[in-house]
Amino acid sequence: MSRIRLVLFDAFDTLITPRLPIHVQYAQEAHKHGFSESVITPATVRSAFKPAFRKTTELFPEWGRHAEPKMSPSEWWMMCIEETMRMAGAEQSKLEEVMPRLGKALLDRFESAEGYRAFDDVVPCCESPQRAWIPYGKLTMNVVTQLKQAGVKTGLVSNADDRILKTLDALGITPLLSHGTTISQIAGYEKPDSRIFEAACRTAGIESEVTEGATDKHDENGEEHRQFQGVLMVGDEVEADYHGAVSAGLEARLIRRPGDFSDGAKRVSEEEERETLHRDGVHVIRSLKEVMNEVKHRNGL
Known part of the structure; x- marks a missing residue:
């Protein structure tokens, strides 16, 4: 050879x-931002993540590369995170209130040695x-x-x-x-x-x-x-x-x-x-x- x-x-x-399963880390950040541990759980996030990822991908393939206007990967992931939390049971008004902070916290976490x-x-x-x-x-x-x-x-x-x-x-x-x-x-x-x-x-x-x-x-x-x-x-x-x-x-x-x-x-x-x-x-x-x-x-x- x-x-x-x-x-x-x-x-x-x-x-x-x-470091921890992704659905566990998502649930942890949701709890830090005020979502009930009885509503947003690792199990509900796990069941929601793949459908949310698939939906976001179907709407905006390749992390929004061909969207009009073009999306950044961070913008794409903010949409995916929001859809995940919605499918996991987050109340809509609460989600709209905390999403800018929650989304940024998750983006930062998975860009670092914490995630x-x-x-x-x-x-x-x-x-x-x-x-x-x-x-x-x-x-x-x-x-x-x-x-x-x-x-x-x-x-x-x-x-x-x-x-x-x-x-x-x-x-x-x-x-x-x-x-x-x-x-x-x-x-x-x-x-x-x-x-x-x-x-x-x-x-x-x-x-x-x-x-x-x-x-x-x-x-x-x-x-x-x-x-x-x-x-x-x-x-x-x-x-x-x-x-x-x-x-x-x-x-x-x-x-x-x-x-x-x-x-x-x-x-x-x-x-x-x-x-x-x-x-x-x-x-x-x-x-x-x-x-x-x-x-x-x-x-x-």
Whole structure:
């Protein structure tokens, strides 16, 4: 196998995850802003969030990118939050009164280390007595830094709006990525669309090429099969991250850490999918440390 030149990471449930389930955090902020704990509960928010997200997406696709007038992602999320609270049982007059403050509190929370945390194999964190979250990557080497020191480029590909950039900054992840982020809201394509992977590769200065020695160099449309040699995509969603990357001509690794995954992740439990993953030959890893081990092996380090 070729040496690894570039590793691309998904964001949610690959590098970062909510500190608490999103519906719990929404309910907490609602209670701080005067909503009754007997009305707005984690359960009512959980049942409301996906329908509200779907409704807002149908009305204003791609975080309002094509709305007239054009919406910012923050404006889009304010609408989604308001619809979530309404569906969760919030009284309308009270919602109209507190929504500007409640919406801003939730936006700020999920743009910071209060709402999200990095997994321990990305930027390990330790807690000070003052509950300030300090990037442990400043004290010890993390996997992404190891890749950089090994001469391997790194980047991120995420189906998200640009608010995730603030989250990555807050968690100390952005400086670790040598070739930045490719975000669907900005790129105009969502995984598993091949074009978003191609854009990320080209940002890192890597172009596709025809695989030497391939027995079938053309697809059913007569176009050449092209590969991004030495590029690895790591993510947690089978279709978006794994099959999307493979279809674009990259290699892929599906990460399956022990434990639960966050609400909204487009996957089922490992037990439910194990047979399918085995049948399809999906390469599963348990930790980002396995990526570093593969780099060392393939790059002769």
